[in-house]
Amino acid sequence: MQEQAPLFSQAEAELENATRLYGEEARLALQMGEAIGGMRMGEKQALLLAKRETREELVRLIRQAKELDMQAACHPVAPEPLRTPISRGLR
Numbered sequence: 001m002q003e004q005a006p007l008f009s010q011a012e013a014e015l016e017n018a019t020r021l022y023g024e025e026a027r028l029a030l031q032m033g034e035a036i037g038g039m040r041m042g043e044k045q046a047l048l049l050a051k052r053e054t055r056e057e058l059v060r061l062i063r064q065a066k067e068l069d070m071q072a073a074c075h076p077v078a079p080e081p082l083r084t085p086i087s088r089g090l091r
Contacts, residue, residue: 021072028065032058 033039035057036048048054 018072021068025065025068025072028061028068032061035061 035054036045038045
């Protein structure tokens with residue numbers, strides 16, 4: 001998104017904000033993996049998931065990620081359509 005932002009100056013700030021939010025969401029996903037001892041699902045992860053505190057931590061991280069995702073996906077309606085090279089017939 002950061003690479004495309006300069007091409008769409010009207011949406012540049014919005015795209016940069018969405019990029020930042022999705023980056024934070026990715027960081028939370030990594031923290032979820034750390035909470036269960038890795039991204040693979042083996043005995044170690046199953047034992048950690050059996051613990052209430054692990055599941056509560058995952059719920060907390062999931063809710064944070066959900067909020068970031070909602071913020072990143074929610075954007076104001078542009079007052080006029082964005083004019084892109086493709087919409088103008090340029091390629």
